[in-house]
Amino acid sequence: MTSSERRRLYSLLTDKDRAAEVMAYLDDDAQRDLTVEMTQEQVADLLDRMEADDATDVVENLPDALRESIMSTLDGDADELRDLLAWPSDTAGGLMSPAVFSTPETATCGQAIIRLQEMAEDLDSVFYLYVVDSRDRLSGVVSLRKLLIHPPSTPLVSVMTSDVISVQPDRDQEEVARVVARYDLLAVPVVGTAGELLGIITVDDVLDVVQEEAVEDMLLMAGVGEDADSPNNSVFRLAQLRFGWLIATAVGGMLADRIYHWYGAYIPIEVVGGLVPVIMGMGGNVGIQSGTLAIRGIATGRVHVKGGAGFVWREARVGLLLGLGYGMLLGLYGLFLGAGSMPLVGLTVGISVCLAIILGSILGSSLPILLHRWGADPAIATGPFVTTGVDILGIVAYFSVARVLLGSG
């Protein structure tokens, strides 16, 4: 759908509640695109009809000037919105909805049902009933199902689970997703430092996070910016966004050419030069394999930053085996190629392939862990910036071995 088709279609939504609902489902680009043509009043009206966590997303996608003037026109909800906007959008605080249904510890099941019925209109998705103490601190949780199957006079405290799984508002959204997925939760409460209930994050938002993070990782691993996935960009803009990611490859390629010419004075370059691509390819692909396993391992929590050495050691041993296997195979090819005049080409190629593969497996497995430790996204480790570095090391290793075994100077 083009931008103008979308706008036309959206303008056909005359029911304003429906329009607000549709807006809440749209992604950031579409929200930006649709709101940019609206008046301040129209945006304010839309926001009024949304739940606070959805409204926050829309507000975040508004131009800066419009955002501030909108915030001043919203009366009661503005504080709530402002509180939500204070948390970065990729944290638990940014994901949560403050519209959480809580009941005091002193209530019975029957009283809770009555409160639920009174408030039901405002609460779009109630999954659990959170029980709070007199100081608004989360003390337990009751499922709706439990509420239904106990007599109305049962005190909530006697049916509630007091061991509640919760998250703090500054938690990264990936961690929140891990908690919700691990415990198969429908919603997870967000709790402040004093134990006070701040809001809830529902499973549908978590599902969006998981999909978003997977896409983000994939795009970073492929060396494409996140924005490159947006269909609204012009071809020129897309090329511009992707241009920078390829710089490393171009600069690395020029460097590789310099190395080729420099070593050309010392080694029979017309004999060994043809195998540069396979040395780079084997090292690079093993590096991407190890890197991908490390990135996934970090994302799922299986590879820990502290226990990372064990993972790198495992990958190094896998690399050694792969290196010996392919070193032998390509060494035999080199022997056949160099047979007669230069039988040592076989040995050179064999050793170099093995070195490049071991290098690839060690760098590929350790770089994501180091990047993660340094606070960067480990997914960039398989992108062009890092793989180019591995390529250059592989070429230097190959030519150095060639110089020792076949060198003329």
Added chain:
Amino acid sequence: MTSSERRRLYSLLTDKDRAAEVMAYLDDDAQRDLTVEMTQEQVADLLDRMEADDATDVVENLPDALRESIMSTLDGDADELRDLLAWPSDTAGGLMSPAVFSTPETATCGQAIIRLQEMAEDLDSVFYLYVVDSRDRLSGVVSLRKLLIHPPSTPLVSVMTSDVISVQPDRDQEEVARVVARYDLLAVPVVGTAGELLGIITVDDVLDVVQEEAVEDMLLMAGVGEDADSPNNSVFRLAQLRFGWLIATAVGGMLADRIYHWYGAYIPIEVVGGLVPVIMGMGGNVGIQSGTLAIRGIATGRVHVKGGAGFVWREARVGLLLGLGYGMLLGLYGLFLGAGSMPLVGLTVGISVCLAIILGSILGSSLPILLHRWGADPAIATGPFVTTGVDILGIVAYFSVARVLLGSG
């Protein structure tokens, strides 16, 4: 955790219901690992304590002989299990739980609540109340919240939503995940061809699917088998699993070497040979960029197999712009490198870089679409099998241009 640590830990779970619950949460490898040491009676007892959809997973992970003998010892539940096992595990039928709570159309809200209370013990996660007609066909859905806020005498048909989003049992699990994510559902009913209610798929299972599919895509894109992610494999087995994925790179590398030597007779190979890596790298990286965008686009439904031409055309134009940019940059480098003796090296390099990038963007964007149309997983398009092919084409293009512009024969 090693396999023996896990077994020791699991044996500490003396509460058998808890043991069954833990087993249901474990992944395939861990289930295989733990059940292999159990007696038939122990496994049968575990399965008895699980929900049918979780039990199916455990049964699927048993050795063949044990599986059949187990199925014969399970009395009442065996038919249900057998029905579930009939669906491939990556379809809606394989994901669904047949323990769905349904109520006849003739019931009132009050009657539904009473039935819910009677059955509550067996139903671990009730999200919606499904309403069926006299022939067991799905006719509507009521949320628990709606059930709570209406007087008990209200007929279900007057509060139910009759426009129910459902899936067929043969649907691929990725499609199910898309439906659940798009409509923010907690559960989606699975409905047979005659409209009969077969089971439900809950959002926690969908979350697992989304994570699983993202990992699968990522591993395929990196050219690692799915099993390579399992920490239980020995280093030798891991190397064995990854060996095959690198064959294409090795064979392609030998072919590239042959091409290098064959063209060596016609072109000044010691001058142009050093730039082979950058030609391959630029084409390959742009191919991976386009390929990743195509794979994501197909997964999210943004790129359609039928409308794929528009996407390829967009990528081709992006490729043209990138090719012109980097062709110019690397062409200038070639001009400087070949200055004096061979100024045409600049032109050769410029044209070849541009060609390789355009080739990469067209093949990278179209191959996933073609693979998907042929029923294969589009994610393999960025793996070593395909990228090696693109590399070879890039080298041939480069040397052919060199032969025309710089050739001596």
